[in-house]
Amino acid sequence: MEYVISIDMGATNLRVGIVSEKLEIIEVNRERTTKNDKEALFKQICRLIESLPYKKYDVKKVGISACGLIEHDFITILPNLGIRQFDLKSKLEKKYGFKVEIKNDANCTALAEAKFGSTKDVRDSYFITISSGIGGCLIYNHEMVDLPFEIGHALIPYGTGYEEFEKVCSGNGLVKLCSDNYLVVEHAGEFFKLCADGNELAKTILDQWINMVSLYIANLQMEYNTDKICLSGGVMKSSSLFINKIEIVANNYINRFPLKPIHIVLAEFDQDAGLMGGVAVALSIKE
Numbered sequence: 001m002e003y004v005i006s007i008d009m010g011a012t013n014l015r016v017g018i019v020s021e022k023l024e025i026i027e028v029n030r031e032r033t034t035k036n037d038k039e040a041l042f043k044q045i046c047r048l049i050e051s052l053p054y055k056k057y058d059v060k061k062v063g064i065s066a067c068g069l070i071e072h073d074f075i076t077i078l079p080n081l082g083i084r085q086f087d088l089k090s091k092l093e094k095k096y097g098f099k100v101e102i103k104n105d106a107n108c109t110a111l112a113e114a115k116f117g118s119t120k121d122v123r124d125s126y127f128i129t130i131s132s133g134i135g136g137c138l139i140y141n142h143e144m145v146d147l148p149f150e151i152g153h154a155l156i157p158y159g160t161g162y163e164e165f166e167k168v169c170s171g172n173g174l175v176k177l178c179s180d181n182y183l184v185v186e187h188a189g190e191f192f193k194l195c196a197d198g199n200e201l202a203k204t205i206l207d208q209w210i211n212m213v214s215l216y217i218a219n220l221q222m223e224y225n226t227d228k229i230c231l232s233g234g235v236m237k238s239s240s241l242f243i244n245k246i247e248i249v250a251n252n253y254i255n256r257f258p259l260k261p262i263h264i265v266l267a268e269f270d271q272d273a274g275l276m277g278g279v280a281v282a283l284s285i286k287e
Helices: 038-050 088-096 105-116 165-169 171-180 188-196 200-224 234-241 243-254 273-283
Strands: 003-009 013-020 025-032 061-066 069-071 074-078 083-086 099-104 125-130 134-140 155-158 161-164 228-232 264-266
Touching: 003 038, 003 273, 013 038, 013 273, 025 038, 038 083, 038 088, 061 088, 061 105, 061 273, 069 099, 088 099, 099 105, 099 273, 105 125, 105 134, 105 228, 105 273, 125 200, 125 234, 134 165, 134 200, 155 165, 155 200, 161 165, 165 171, 165 200, 171 188, 171 200, 171 234, 188 200, 188 234, 200 228, 200 243, 228 234, 234 243, 243 264
Parallel strands: 003 061, 061 099, 125 228, 228 264
Antiparallel strands: 003 013, 013 025, 069 074, 074 083, 125 134, 155 161
C-alpha cells in the first residue's frame, strides 16, 4: 500500500495530511494559511508535515494543490496569499528528500475527478469550477494537461462589449450581473433563492447567465470534443436550477457540428477536493 502527503494550500485554510492510494485519510492537520510571507508559510508547512507520522507510513511523494498560478511546479503567484516567486518544490525536496509536485488547485481537482471521481470512466474530460472565481482544466487520455492558464479570465460577449468570464459568471460575478440588471443581492446564494422562489427578474437574469455559461462550454467542446464536462464549486449547490438547461443550451450551440454531445456531470469531491487533488498529483509522480 502506498501512502502520500497531500497539501491543500487554500486561500483560507492550509491542510496537510497522509492519505493512502485507496483514498483512506490517515491523519490531517489544518490551520489558517499564512499570508504575505513565503518563509513563514514554508515553516508552517514543515511544522504540519513533521506532526504527521510520515516515516511510519514510508511516505516518499508529496502532491500540492495551490490556489494560484503554477508553472512547471514553480509557484509564480498565489494572489490570495500575497505570495510570489516561491520555489516550494525545491525547498521541500531538499529538506525531506521527498519527490514533490505542485499544481494549480483546479488542475489538481480535475485530475482527482479523472482518477477517482465522476470522470474516471472516460478518457477525455474538462473540469470547471465555478465558485468565487472560475477555473478549469483539460484531462486528455486520463492525464492532466498542466497549463497555467485560468479560464475565468477569458473574454466573452457582454452588453455592448466584452467582459472576463468570471467577472459576470462566477459566484461573485453573479452579484455584478444582478446589479447590471437592477437587482441587488449580496451573494450568489441569495440570487438563487430568489430564482427558486419564482422572482421574475431573477429568473430572467438566470436565463442570461445560463446562456453565457452554455456558450462557453460549447466553445470548450468545439476545441476539445470531450466525453464529459465536470462542474464543481460553490455555485453547484444550486445546480438543480440550471444544470439540465445548460446541457440543453450548450448542445443546441454545437448540434450542427460533428462533435460528441456535451454530457455534464457534477464533481464527486466537495470539501475534500483540494486534499484529493494533492493525492492524485502525488500518486502520478513517476518513481
